Amino acid sequence: MLEKLKKNYKKSQLKRDEFSFLFDEDQEEEFVSFDCETTGLNPKKDEILSIGAVKIKDNKIELNNSFERFLKSIQEIPEETIKIHYIRPCDLENTVETKIAIEEFLHFIGNRTLIGYYIKFDIAMINKYAKALIGTTIPNKSIELSSMYYKRHHKKSSHEFVDLKFNTIMEKLDLPQLGQHDAVNDAVMSAMMYLKLKNMPEYKGAYS
Amino acid sequence: MSLHSQEAFIKEIHPFDKLTKNELNSVIKNIAIAYYPKESILISETKISDSFFMIIKGEVNEYNNDELTFTYHKQDTFDADSLIYHKTKSRFEVTEDLICYELKKEIFLQLMKENKAFGKFFLKTLSERLQTLKNKEYGSDISSFMFAKVSDLYIHKPCIVEPTTSIEDAVRKSMEDTTSTIIVKNGDEYGVVTDTILKKELLLSKKRLDLPILEIAKFPFISVKKDDFLFSVLLTIVKHNIKRVGVMENGEIIGLLKQADILSYFSNHSHIVAMKIARATTIEELMHASKDMNKTIKLLYSKSLKTEYIAQMVAELNSKIYTKLFDFVFPKELQDKCALLVMGSEGRDEQIIKTDQDNALIISNTEDPATFYPYAEIFTEKLISFGFPRCEGNIMVSNPYWCKTEKEFEQQVEKWSAGSNMEDYMNLAIFFDAKCVAGDCSLFTKVENKLFETVGQRDVFLAFFAKATLAFKTPIGIFSSLEDIIDIKKGGIFAIVQGVRSLALENNIQENRTMDRIKALKKLNVIEEELACELVEVCGVLSRLRLQTHINRLKEDKPIDNLVDVSSLSKIERDMLKDSFIIVNKFKKFISHHFHLDGLN
Numbered sequence: 024m025l026e027k028l029k030k031n032y033k034k035s036q037l038k039r040d041e042f043s044f045l046f047d048e049d050q051e052e053e054f055v056s057f058d059c060e061t062t063g064l065n066p067k068k069d070e071i072l073s074i075g076a077v078k079i080k081d082n083k084i085e086l087n088n089s090f091e092r093f094l095k096s097i098q099e100i101p102e103e104t105i106k107i108h109y110i111r112p113c114d115l116e117n118t119v120e121t122k123i124a125i126e127e128f129l130h131f132i133g134n135r136t137l138i139g140y141y142i143k144f145d146i147a148m149i150n151k152y153a154k155a156l157i158g159t160t161i162p163n164k165s166i167e168l169s170s171m172y173y174k175r176h177h178k179k180s181s182h183e184f185v186d187l188k189f190n191t192i193m194e195k196l197d198l199p200q201l202g203q204h205d206a207v208n209d210a211v212m213s214a215m216m217y218l219k220l221k222n223m224p225e226y227k228g229a230y231s
Numbered sequence: 232m233s234l235h236s237q238e239a240f241i242k243e244i245h246p247f248d249k250l251t252k253n254e255l256n257s258v259i260k261n262i263a264i265a266y267y268p269k270e271s272i273l274i275s276e277t278k279i280s281d282s283f284f285m286i287i288k289g290e291v292n293e294y295n296n297d298e299l300t301f302t303y304h305k306q307d308t309f310d311a312d313s314l315i316y317h318k319t320k321s322r323f324e325v326t327e328d329l330i331c332y333e334l335k336k337e338i339f340l341q342l343m344k345e346n347k348a349f350g351k352f353f354l355k356t357l358s359e360r361l362q363t364l365k366n367k368e369y370g371s372d373i374s375s376f377m378f379a380k381v382s383d384l385y386i387h388k389p390c391i392v393e394p395t396t397s398i399e400d401a402v403r404k405s406m407e408d409t410t411s412t413i414i415v416k417n418g419d420e421y422g423v424v425t426d427t428i429l430k431k432e433l434l435l436s437k438k439r440l441d442l443p444i445l446e447i448a449k450f451p452f453i454s455v456k457k458d459d460f461l462f463s464v465l466l467t468i469v470k471h472n473i474k475r476v477g478v479m480e481n482g483e484i485i486g487l488l489k490q491a492d493i494l495s496y497f498s499n500h501s502h503i504v505a506m507k508i509a510r511a512t513t514i515e516e517l518m519h520a521s522k523d524m525n526k527t528i529k530l531l532y533s534k535s536l537k538t539e540y541i542a543q544m545v546a547e548l549n550s551k552i553y554t555k556l557f558d559f560v561f562p563k564e565l566q567d568k569c570a571l572l573v574m575g576s577e578g579r580d581e582q583i584i585k586t587d588q589d590n591a592l593i594i595s596n597t598e599d600p601a602t603f604y605p606y607a608e609i610f611t612e613k614l615i616s617f618g619f620p621r622c623e624g625n626i627m628v629s630n631p632y633w634c635k636t637e638k639e640f641e642q643q644v645e646k647w648s649a650g651s652n653m654e655d656y657m658n659l660a661i662f663f664d665a666k667c668v669a670g671d672c673s674l675f676t677k678v679e680n681k682l683f684e685t686v687g688q689r690d691v692f693l694a695f696f697a698k699a700t701l702a703f704k705t706p707i708g709i710f711s712s713l714e715d716i717i718d719i720k721k722g723g724i725f726a727i728v729q730g731v732r733s734l735a736l737e738n739n740i741q742e743n744r745t746m747d748r749i750k751a752l753k754k755l756n757v758i759e760e761e762l763a764c765e766l767v768e769v770c771g772v773l774s775r776l777r778l779q780t781h782i783n784r785l786k787e788d789k790p791i792d793n794l795v796d797v798s799s800l801s802k803i804e805r806d807m808l809k810d811s812f813i814i815v816n817k818f819k820k821f822i823s824h825h826f827h828l829d830g831l832n
Contacts, residue, residue, distance in 0.1 A: 082265055082266055082267070083263040083264065083265040083266075083333065084263055084264035084265070084266075085263045086237065086259065086262050086263055086264060086332075087260050087261055087262065087263065197288070197328070198288070198330065199287050199288045199330065201236045201237070201240075208236055211264065214264070215264065215266060215330060218265075218266035219266055219328070219330075222266070222268045
């Protein structure tokens, strides 16, 4: 009920009608796994460097339906982030205007449920731009992979620390690493995580 | 698009490495990654998939009528057949959680059409599979029986007498010729006198012994031609209800064939060579028997007999040849004053096609080795004429270094084990694999005991000895990709043989065969059961591939080497080879750790 209210409120805020598809009834079969590479971890200050996303339909990750954009950055790219993403300033020469990239991304995701690892952050990054562009934050449902994993992890005690690092989860789920961490690869790996987790039962043991 | 890692992964999969950049691009643009939990059925008779599968991770089994036919792993692809023919009799089931690429059928078929090298790969595996099915249907045994000829069998020497010969003289001659069949030549006609006829005519009818043999001979003696097919001979024997037939060449009987020979042709080809060896009364005859060996090996190989058994059989036959030649060459009075050893791969019973000879003679301390030299020379010379190639390292009885007294050998062992160069290690290694095949074998036992006594205590020597295990690089890349041309001996067999040999030496294991040594090491808990089983499997795979390579070289009339062209192998063979090398590397690590080789320079 509350969800619906929120959604309606967001819809009322929408300034551009051509984006009303975001508010259509949820698509049940299709999902979008996505990841943003950013200049830092503060949505207020930091900027998106690139967005990678891929569609999931019927247990399949549609690589032919993937999305990748490098965004024009206003800020300098800090050296530490270069080491993580391997996005050098020169890689951003083929970039698109942030405004266009975000619009294209909204068209790509449509009304699909979003999947990601610590997805709140990525959605917050998108929302920062969306708010300015269309007047509202995006209404899409989302699935958080780390909590999906947590629910399926067999805990030996109620105090057990569950390692939720991305690479740990990949390893524990016995999933193949796809080379370097760029936005599309991370989106594809997140999608694999999702497919595998979806097929696993939740842990109903004493410490769940 | 930055789907570089996808592209890199796909390019690693044979034959996708044959695609052009554009073709590869169209693959990338038309694939999906899919996940299937264990037990999912991907393809079946009723569910033909419209995708081509490429495994990123996981395992899939293919069943044909519930019989497991293939197992697919990382980087394997399937199933071209069902995409080409829109039907299948196989069922593809996920046996370990699967992550795979799915390429759209239309794109796959288009690539097959446009890129010849790519298409050929799938068509080739297709025909290979058809061949396997065909063999299953007709049975390769039957077909080789169908094509076997009389001349492929051992033809017994005939005992031919004149019609006027007395019965008594004829029987005497047949006993000298060690046969129970007397053939009577009357003009152009042949008749026969068998044991049954003799019993009937002599014991029951009480015919006199001085009568001419013609009186009791039965005409005609049924004969076949030397180039007749065996199955037609069998029909003749059944039709006439007889136990033997004559073998004709140019109108003359040159020998005879027994029913039992034909019937046992399949149960045991090797007995024919064995019989030839046993019957040989001259060096010449022994040479013919020895030269037939490769033919026998080819037959046994074509019947898919386990390589291990072929090796054992060949070793058995070879040691009979050694024994017999020893008997022919060395004077009787010297025979029990020495022990003949075969060493190295022959000592381990692991040489199938002859590539080398390593042998030695241990002489009793009471004798002068020089007395033995001339015979040793002849022995080596004859062996070479028998098709045992000359040893490159001159490890042969004709070399006085390998022909000396028991005491000298004991001193030699001492020197080797104190040694510091590769030659000493390898000499000791070869000697450690020795087995005694003729003469007084107790001479060898004494030297062997001395060897264990001396070496077992010397940790440092053992470590340097074991280090040879790591002498050659295993020919496999980081992504389990194989090199194009692989030396199967250096790349795999040597490491296992030397590693196992080192462990056997360390643990006083007297077995000679690598397989037996592995089993003994497992019993002593020196190596874990899992590794032991893996090593046994790998030995099987690698020795089969080596035999296959050797037989191909023989067919091409080229010198024998151990080089395998990976592109000529079938998918299953490549997979087995990959897995084998992974285990070879695992074993090398184990040896490194066991003998603390990291600290060694």
